[in-house]
Amino acid sequence: MFGKSQELRLLNQINRKADAIMAAQDDVNAAAATLVSVGNTLTTVTSDLTAAVSKIQAEIAALQQANPAVDTTALNAAVAAVAAPLAALQGADTAVSGL
Numbered sequence: 001m002f003g004k005s006q007e008l009r010l011l012n013q014i015n016r017k018a019d020a021i022m023a024a025q026d027d028v029n030a031a032a033a034t035l036v037s038v039g040n041t042l043t044t045v046t047s048d049l050t051a052a053v054s055k056i057q058a059e060i061a062a063l064q065q066a067n068p069a070v071d072t073t074a075l076n077a078a079v080a081a082v083a084a085p086l087a088a089l090q091g092a093d094t095a096v097s098g099l
Contacts, residue, residue, distance in 0.1 A: 035099055042093035049086050053079055 002010070060075050 035096055039093065039096040039099075042089060042096060046086065046089050046093050049082065049089070053082050053086070 056075075056079050060072050060079065063070060063075075064072050
């Protein structure tokens with residue numbers, strides 16, 4: 001059987017360990033909330049960029065139709081160059097959402 005002082009020491013140890021566990025859980029909860037926020041931001045940015053690319057492509061097409069002599073090769077290349085970073089951003093979004 002334990003003496004009173006030994007019981008108090010054991011209870012204090014249990015309390016310290018419980019406090020450490022609760023602090024760690026708070027850190028995990030904060031990290032999870034941050035990841036959700038990052039995922040939401042990535043989704044929004046990806047969606048906005050996809051919409052912007054579509055609008056720019058439509059404007060280029062309208063420009064070509066209205067002015068067939070205008071060379072839009074550089075504009076088309078610039079818009080096409082957004083595809084790779086956009087795909088990487090979509091991949092990051094998927095990865096964060098999967099966590």
